[in-house]
Amino acid sequence: MSRSRGMRRTATITLLAAVGLALPGIGAAVPPPPNPSDAELNAGRATTQSMAGAVGELANRLAETESRLVGLQAQVEIKMEDANKARVDLGRAERAYDDARQAADAAGAEADGAAQQIEQQRKRLDEFAASSYRQGSQVGSITAFVGAKDPQDVLDRAVFLDAISESQLDVLDDLERARVDKANKDSLARAALHDADAKRAAADQARSAAETAEQTAITAQSSQVEQARRLEADKAGVEVQLAEARSHVAGLEAQRDRYASWQAAKQQEEAAAQAVHTGAPAVGPQPTGRSVEVVIGRALSQLGVQYAWGGGTSRGPSRGIRDGGVADTFGDYAKVGFDCSGLMLYAFAGAGIELDHYSGYQYQSGRRVPVSQMRRGDMLFWQDGGRIHHVALYLGDGRMVEAPYSGSRVRITPVRYGGLAPYAVRML
Structure with a gap:
């Protein structure tokens, strides 16, 4: 073996020892990690897919429920506003009724007062007419002419008596017109009171109907909220199961990754060992694709x-x-x-x-x-x-x-x- 090849072999052994790869005759071999079977992985993935499908179905149902909930919330708000309007209308109708009642009472009192004044004036006129009749005069007492100084004085007294009679009649006519006017006003006021009472009753009925509709909408909304809550809880529960299933699959796949990494490292070790003997360059680690x-x-x-x-x-x-x-x-x-x-x-x-x-x-x-x-x-x-x-x-x-x-x-x-x-x- 040449000196350069020996140096390369020493350097390669040192590098492999540094990254923990075992060579034959250099330290103990790393035992293989667990390698889950394809059947285990497929079963885990099938469970995960089933759980994911259940989550998707629940998510769709929840989305529909939440959509209905939004619509119901809008209905509740509309019904609440209707009820608020009905309450305001009722308050206005009650105030209008109170005003009409006070006006009717005032008109009635004025009519009664006018009738009393007419009656008093009529009595005075009757007394005047009776007195004139007893004295043999249609215009007044005959004694009114006794002591007249001359014909002009008699004429003046006659004009005076006629004026008194006409004044009495004028007053009576005025009072009668006032009584009729007040009676008409009283009639109109009472008609307004009757109309106001009818409007108040209608407003009260509308308020009752609006509040009933409001309560119905709130009840429907509450029911939908409860349904959404149950769906959310069901979905959360299935999501937990899905997370567990995915975690299980991820764990199996991680084991497979580790096994693949171990296998790749082992292959690299063998390639490195071969390189030591042949002088070929070592091959670097390869990605697992997981x-x-x-x-x-x-x-x-x-x-x-x-x-x-x-x-x-x-x-x-x-x-x-x-x-x-x-x-x-x-x-x-x-x-x-x-x-x-x-x-x-x-x-x-x-x-x-x-x-x-x-x-x-x-x-x-x-x-x-x-x-x-x-x-x-x-x-x-x-x-x-x-x-x-x-x-x-x-x-x-x-x-x-x-x-x-x-x-x-x-x-x-x-x-x-x-x-x-x-x-x-x-x-x-």
Whole structure:
């Protein structure tokens, strides 16, 4: 063996020993890790697919329920406003009734007063007429002319008596007209009172009907809320089972990955040993091709974790930050969770891929493929006015996992095509 070949052999042995690879006669061989069978992997995947289907079905039912709930909420608000209007109308009708009653009472009192004055004046006129009759005069007492100094004085006294009689009659006519006027006003006031009473009764009936409709709408909404709550609970339970099933599959696949890595290392060891004897260069490690499922497994392991704007690191959920707007109103800064890009950051960290915590940069981070060619493990993006504002991880079969918005949780949902960017980003 030449000196240079001996030196290469010594260097190769040193390198292999440093990375923990065993050569024949150099340390103990690394035992193979567990290698799950294809049947175990297929069974786990079938269970996962079944669970995913159940989650998808529940998600669709929940979406329908929530859609109905939104409609019912609108109906409740409409019915509440109808009831508020009916209460206001009733209050107005009651005030109008009170005003009409007071006006009718006042008109009645005025009519009664006018009637009394007419009666008093009529008595005075009757007394005047009776006195005149007893004295033999149709215009007044005959004694009124006794002592007249001359014919002119008699005439003046006669004119005076006629004036008194006409004045009495004029007063009586005026009072009679006043009584008729007051009676008419009283009649109108009482008619207005009757109309106001009818309107008040109708308004009260409308209020009762509106409040009944309001209560019916609230009851329907409460029933829908309860149904949504039950569906949410059922979905959460199945999602837990799905996460466990995916975790189990991910564990089996990780075992398979480790076995493949061990096998590749063993092959490299043998190639290195052969290289020692032949002087050929050693072959570097090869990728296993299982990283997509690791990424998806990490994302699905966070199902149900609450949304927190600015939350999420390569190690898991983290406390959100203030945005000075919507997220603050939901208290995201006090929650521990993920936002959309934070979930992607955590998922891809499992495959050793470092992403920026910003969906716009994530859109520029890998190979772009048309969404018509998207496949499991690709990132999907949504844009508005050309600006990226949301990202999710595609699971296949038209479904994705995402951290959607403040007030929500990490979830599986059908892909939304409205606003979807034309390209998916493939990292693996």
